[in-house]
Amino acid sequence: MGRSPCCAKEGLNRGAWTALEDKILKDYITLHGEGKWRNLPKRAGLMRCGKSCRLRWLNYLRPDIKRGNISHDEEELIIRLHKLLGNRWSLIAGRLPGRTDNEIKNYWNTNLCKKLHTHQNSSVAKKNSNQSGHDKRKSKSNNMDPHPKKESSNVVRTKAVRCSKVIINHPQPNMKTDHQPMAKPLEMVNVQEAEDNNTSRDFALDANMEDVWLSDFLNSEELLMPCEDTMEDWSGNNFLEEPNLNYPHGLTSFL
């Protein structure tokens, strides 16, 4: 695909994985566990590079995978997390059980990004009409049904949970129905208080504390999306470049 191969070894398979390769990889990892990706292909007898195996496993073969059918709640959560975290797909994915960074990234790029633009345009146009729908596919995507055609196809849709860096102490998020996407019953930690107490740096270093804060933040009314007013300014994702803002100092370092 344009660039030179990452694994310059000749004879390696590239492109779409076959069912046999999937089976070999899955069986091998079931037996030996994850890791040692570099050597895995050789040991498993796969003509793939380690990176490719890892990606295939993480995004496709791992058990307890959810694929497709991103719910409205999940979508809202993605939007809010993206506002908070920017393109930190792995972190966002860590907040969405069963979703992977790749899936979320794709979903964002193909659906939410367009939705945003559509929304912005419609805002600029002062709601002259319903959201465009001039593009049939876009319209379909905007109906919270991003994969309808594929769901009926033979494409397997399973993806792994991938909690890379964020420690999630919550029980399985209930995919909130009442503006509480982070179902954790949390003791309310006031961000401003934390800052006032000069504790922000510390809690940013503490994953659990950060988790609490993040949950609190996400539950805040400001981020209840989509909202036209806020929709207009979150495409830039400048919040990470502007350390001050209203966010704790430690967020960037935490990320």
Added chain:
DNA sequence: AAGCGTCCCAACCGCATTCGT
């Protein structure tokens, strides 16, 4: 039915970060 254009997503890449010696 065929051709064409658009869109989606799996898989790739390079770079960054972490780990091991």
Added chain:
DNA sequence: CACGAATGCGGTTGGGACGCT
């Protein structure tokens, strides 16, 4: 501490699916 290897991450791409003409 330095260095190389391994792993993780986010951006990008191309093939295939789909809808329209």
